[in-house]
Amino acid sequence: MAQGGLQPADFETADYRSVLRRLTTLDEEAAGMRAEAIHWYDTRIAAADEAVRSAAEAVDGAKRAVVTAQRTVEQVDARARHLWAEYVHKVGPVAERYGRTPPPATIPRQRSERDASDYLDEVATKVEYTAPARPINGGVKIMFALFGLVGGVAGAIGNHLLRQTGGGATDGTWRDALPVVALLVLLACPVLAVVGAKRVADRRGAGLDATTVATVLITGLVTAGVLVAALRTA
Numbered sequence: 613m614a615q616g617g618l619q620p621a622d623f624e625t626a627d628y629r630s631v632l633r634r635l636t637t638l639d640e641e642a643a644g645m646r647a648e649a650i651h652w653y654d655t656r657i658a659a660a661d662e663a664v665r666s667a668a669e670a671v672d673g674a675k676r677a678v679v680t681a682q683r684t685v686e687q688v689d690a691r692a693r694h695l696w697a698e699y700v701h702k703v704g705p706v707a708e709r710y711g712r713t714p715p716p717a718t719i720p721r722q723r724s725e726r727d728a729s730d731y732l733d734e735v736a737t738k739v740e741y742t743a744p745a746r747p748i749n750g751g752v753k754i755m756f757a758l759f760g761l762v763g764g765v766a767g768a769i770g771n772h773l774l775r776q777t778g779g780g781a782t783d784g785t786w787r788d789a790l791p792v793v794a795l796l797v798l799l800a801c802p803v804l805a806v807v808g809a810k811r812v813a814d815r816r817g818a819g820l821d822a823t824t825v826a827t828v829l830i831t832g833l834v835t836a837g838v839l840v841a842a843l844r845t846a
Contacts (some may be wrong), residue, residue, distance in 0.1 A: 772794075775794045798840065
């Protein structure tokens with residue numbers, strides 16, 4: 613019988629030395645198995661602890677990412693509201709068709725690596741852009757002179773009608789104030805012509821200079837004065 617080949621079923625027929633050798637061998641095998649089991653257990657425990665630690669770190673990282681994302685969303689919303697306020701202030705009533713608050717965000721059709729700040733920078737550039745002013749050429753100056761001419765004609769007609777209504781009455785009624793009102797109308801219409809010319813200049817992105825304002829105002833006053841003198845003479 614080979615050494616170490618004795619099985620438990622052979623113990624009844626085996627001699628003492630063979631049984632002793634087999635028991636010694638079994639004890640060594642059991643010790644090796646116990647050591648292997650302990651090593652495997654320790655390895656599994658270490659792996660489980662590492663997995664728990666990695667999961668805890670991932671959870672902490674996710675929490676920090678959520679806080680950072682929330683802060684980014686708040687910053688983006690605040691800047692979007694600021695840009696919308698600047699746009700509404702610059703454009704005026706045209707922007708009211710979209711509401712007083714910024715329109716809801718939309719997902720770009722072509723997704724890329726750009727983030728929200730890139731799009732906001734692009735919007736800021738567009739909001740700050742101011743189209744170059746178109747020059748006030750000779751045709752526009754003639755139109756401004758026509759503004760003054762129309763203002764003068766309207767002032768002279770209003771002045772004449774109010775004076776005709778008053779008729780020089782001094783009876784203590786409201787008719788007594790009509791000559792003063794007529795004079796105010798005579799002076800106000802050329803000023804309104806300047807206001808109309810200013811609106812046209814604003815649409816062209818050009819400001820009215822002193823020469824243009826004087827042209828419109830003087831044209832209106834001269835036209836009104838000539839017409840009033842002509843009507844009185846007639």
